[in-house]
Amino acid sequence: SSNNNGGDVVSLHWDFGDPTSGIYNYSTEENPVHTYANPGYYTVSLVAVNFNGCSDTAIKQIYINPAPVAEFASSPGCVGSPTYFWADTTIIDINAIASYSWNFGDGSTGSERNVQHTYASAGTYNVVLTITDTAGCSGSVTHIITVTRPPVALFYAGSNNCVGQAVSFIDLSYCPAGYVTQWFWDFGDGTTQTVNFPNSPNTTHTYTQAGYYLVTLTVTNNNGCSNSFSRLVHTSDTPVANFLYSGNCQSAPVHFTDITQASGSQSVIGWLWNFGDPTSGIYNVSILQNPTHTYAAAGNYTVRMVIFTNSGCSDTAFRTITINPSPFVEFTAQSTCEDNPVQFVPGTGMNLNAIASWNWQFGDGAS
Numbered sequence: 001s002s003n004n005n006g007g008d009v010v011s012l013h014w015d016f017g018d019p020t021s022g023i024y025n026y027s028t029e030e031n032p033v034h035t036y037a038n039p040g041y042y043t044v045s046l047v048a049v050n051f052n053g054c055s056d057t058a059i060k061q062i063y064i065n066p067a068p069v070a071e072f073a074s075s076p077g078c079v080g081s082p083t084y085f086w087a088d089t090t091i092i093d094i095n096a097i098a099s100y101s102w103n104f105g106d107g108s109t110g111s112e113r114n115v116q117h118t119y120a121s122a123g124t125y126n127v128v129l130t131i132t133d134t135a136g137c138s139g140s141v142t143h144i145i146t147v148t149r150p151p152v153a154l155f156y157a158g159s160n161n162c163v164g165q166a167v168s169f170i171d172l173s174y175c176p177a178g179y180v181t182q183w184f185w186d187f188g189d190g191t192t193q194t195v196n197f198p199n200s201p202n203t204t205h206t207y208t209q210a211g212y213y214l215v216t217l218t219v220t221n222n223n224g225c226s227n228s229f230s231r232l233v234h235t236s237d238t239p240v241a242n243f244l245y246s247g248n249c250q251s252a253p254v255h256f257t258d259i260t261q262a263s264g265s266q267s268v269i270g271w272l273w274n275f276g277d278p279t280s281g282i283y284n285v286s287i288l289q290n291p292t293h294t295y296a297a298a299g300n301y302t303v304r305m306v307i308f309t310n311s312g313c314s315d316t317a318f319r320t321i322t323i324n325p326s327p328f329v330e331f332t333a334q335s336t337c338e339d340n341p342v343q344f345v346p347g348t349g350m351n352l353n354a355i356a357s358w359n360w361q362f363g364d365g366a367s
Contacts, residue, residue: 001058007050017042039066068092068133070141076224077125077147082116087129096133103128105145119147122177149176151221153229160312161235163210171201171217173229178221188213188233210237210263237263241307241317250326253292260307260315270308276301298325327354 001009014027016034024034036042041063049055071088087100094113102110104117105125119125125147130140154172161167173180183201185193189209195201207213216230239262247254262268273286275293283293295301301323306316330347344360346352361367 001046001048001056003050006054007052009048010051011049013047013049015045017044036064039064065133065135065137067137068097068131068139070129070131070139072127072129072141072143074127074143074145077119077145078150078223078225079119079122079147081150081225082118083145083147084114084116085110085127085129086114087131092131093133096135097131098134098136099132101130101132103130122147122149146223148178148221148223148225150225150227151175151178151180151219153217153219153227155215155217155229155231157215157231157233158312161207161233162238162309162311162313163207163235164238165313166204166206167233167235169203169205169215169217171219173201173217173219173227175221178223178225180219181222182220184218184220186216186218188215207235210235236266236309236311236313238313238315239263239266239268239307239309241305241315243303243305243317243319245303245319245321248322248324250295250298250323252326253294254321254323255290255292256303256305257290258305258307260317262309266309266311266313268307269310272306272308274304276303295323298323327351 001012003009012028012030014029014032016025016027018025018034018036020037021034027034041061043059043061046058047055048058069091071091073086073088075084077083085102097113100111100113102115104110104119105127106119108117110117123146125145126142127145128140128142130138132138152174154174156170156172158168169185171183173183179197180201181197183195185195185203185205187193187205189207191205193203193205195203211234213233213235214230215233216228218226218228220226239260242259244257244259245254246257256273258268258271260268271287271289273288273291275284275286277284277293277295279296280293286293299322300320302318302320304316304318306314308314328349328351330349332345332347334343334345335341359367
């Protein structure tokens, strides 16, 4: 306003055209500020009065744009892991937004539409998103984010492991807050296993090739926080147990020879034999590398040899052997006179066609 050479302006009277604001609809300040609670058109009037009592009125219609509605969603808050924040595009007109301002409640800020932030300590944080549209209008929303300590992933794995034999994995994980709801095993050979609470997380896995495998366990608690732990697991080739035997006669020793070949740095350090002859009592088993066993009766016997290596691997070999009966022996002497030849004749009950050799002992040192 100007005095227009009519004397100084001594008072101003504003009417913001917003009767719902009550006494705040009026002002006598030179340059007042008014906040409109609702968008729309408003008729603002200004009356200027000079010291001579003359007055003039200016009237203008203004338009108040609606404030943008701010909203966002977030992922679980876990200490040491990123918490993700997304501005809610179902409420916000993305094309009308000029800027985003995040306050994560711990002194850190962000300015992208979708952001991530890692909290260093557990607790609750007031996260504020303020958006400003292309008209210069702003809107804010505040959500309380709870940040918890993540679970601690840990497991034990068998140290002496063999190809083709199950490796045991024992879960040792624990939760500073909440409880574990899921265990995800990655065995390092392209296979995985997921176990959900309340099932037992302990498991086994069988490797088909020797080598080193990086096994990873990822645990997730009821707050959605996750943590992982990895360790190398080594598997050795399992030697193939094998043996030979010699002798197959009743009441004669049968000799067994271990011919197992261990691979790599492994060596066979233990044996357990079962001769398949339970009637022999304690003599039915042996822990020698190359034992002998005498079968009292003819027949077929299944012999088992289990070998153990210094890597904890084991293998078993089976073989069925046939024990032949001892030949029937009988003879008669046709003369018993001193200085006369004595004729020894095999008994009629002997199978002469099956005899391969003869060995006579005459009792006087001659044979």
